[in-house]
Amino acid sequence: MTDLPDRRLLLVHAHPDDESINNGATMARYAAEGAHVTLVTCTRGERGEVIPGELAHLLDDPELLGAHRLSELAAAMGALGVTDVRLLGGPGRYRDSGMMGLPDNEDPDCLWQADLDEAAGHLVEVIREVRPQVLVTYDDNGGYGHPDHIKAHRIAMRAAGLAADPTALPEAGEPWEIAKVYWNRVPRTYGEDAFARLARALPELPFDAAADLGDVPGVVEDKHVTTAIDGTVFATAKAAAMRAHATQIDVAEPWFALSNHLAQPLFTTEFYELVRGERGGRQGAEWEHDLFEGVGAA
Numbered sequence: 001m002t003d004l005p006d007r008r009l010l011l012v013h014a015h016p017d018d019e020s021i022n023n024g025a026t027m028a029r030y031a032a033e034g035a036h037v038t039l040v041t042c043t044r045g046e047r048g049e050v051i052p053g054e055l056a057h058l059l060d061d062p063e064l065l066g067a068h069r070l071s072e073l074a075a076a077m078g079a080l081g082v083t084d085v086r087l088l089g090g091p092g093r094y095r096d097s098g099m100m101g102l103p104d105n106e107d108p109d110c111l112w113q114a115d116l117d118e119a120a121g122h123l124v125e126v127i128r129e130v131r132p133q134v135l136v137t138y139d140d141n142g143g144y145g146h147p148d149h150i151k152a153h154r155i156a157m158r159a160a161g162l163a164a165d166p167t168a169l170p171e172a173g174e175p176w177e178i179a180k181v182y183w184n185r186v187p188r189t190y191g192e193d194a195f196a197r198l199a200r201a202l203p204e205l206p207f208d209a210a211a212d213l214g215d216v217p218g219v220v221e222d223k224h225v226t227t228a229i230d231g232t233v234f235a236t237a238k239a240a241a242m243r244a245h246a247t248q249i250d251v252a253e254p255w256f257a258l259s260n261h262l263a264q265p266l267f268t269t270e271f272y273e274l275v276r277g278e279r280g281g282r283q284g285a286e287w288e289h290d291l292f293e294g295v296g297a298a
């Protein structure tokens with residue numbers, strides 16, 4: 001791709017919906033600011049559950065559910081203003097692996113069973129094409145231990161290294177080193193405060209119970225968080241994107257629930273841990289407030 005904006009952000013996710021839940025406000029902000037935002041989603045979520053009764057027929061055929069979830073993803077990206085959306089290796093290349101420990105994990109075509117270097121090779125092609133300065137993905141536990149999230153992390157981190165290596169995959173384009181790599185995070189005290197507010201609001205909400213902070217992906221002690229993206233201005237866009245994933249998410253702003261019907265906070269400040277690259281921002285500042293801080297245009 002030529003003539004891309006100076007600032008280019010790449011996000012790697014496991015299923016349609018993860019991008020909006022984890023980074024919807026961040027994606028909307030950078031799209032609105034004119035940065036190029038590229039989303040790579042690794043599966044179509046074929047083994048997900050379905051919340052609305054009127055869509056229960058989608059559970060009869062994983063191909064149907066997968067195709068429907070791609071249409072939800074397109075609607076969600078429209079809400080965020082993101083136009084560059086890719087399926088790793090092409091639509092249907094890697095199938096949803098199901099929750100950890102299920103027989104689905106043994107499906108030879110699922111992401112969990114994928115050859116790491118082959119899968120990373122598909123992402124190297126995207127990295128060398130788009131040349132992002134910033135990469136966002138999950139931590140090594142995938143945030144909450146889902147096999148597709150763990151594998152998406154491994155693929156993203158492996159591809160970031162291969163893309164920069166001039167001796168690796170010469171057919172995939174010129175080497176490109178990503179300046180900053182972040183993992184999705186939630187600082188523990190921020191999460192505790194939000195769940196305390198949720199407990200007070202719960203009796204008025206259309207949910208039976210609240211989830212536990214331990215169910216939220218990426219919660220860490222505050223000291224590990226390096227970056228806070230205040231997406232308050234994009235709260236409506238994030239909620240609309242999450243609502244677009246109607247098979248997976250019930251939204252009652254500023255809360256939501258997945259198909260387990262357990263309420264959790266819809267965070268509009270989104271947090272990150274810088275795990276590769278130089279931290280920007282004012283020395284001594286508690287957090288960065290821009291993923292591109294300290295990154296030169298290239």
Ligand SMILES: CC(=O)N[C@H]1[C@@H](O[C@@H]2[C@H](O)[C@H](O)[C@@H](O)[C@H](O)[C@H]2O)O[C@H](CO)[C@@H](O)[C@@H]1O
Pocket residue numbers: 015016017018045046047048049096097098099146248258259260261
């Ligand atoms: C947010 C996320 O990663 N969702 C995944 C997850 O879905 C969960 C799963 O169906 C679980 O059984 C439910 O209790 C929970 O509420 C769901 O969020 O796993 C699915 C299957 O791999 C995946 O399609 C979905 O995107």
Ligand SMILES: [Zn+2]
Pocket residue numbers: 014015018146149
């Ligand atoms: Zn997921």
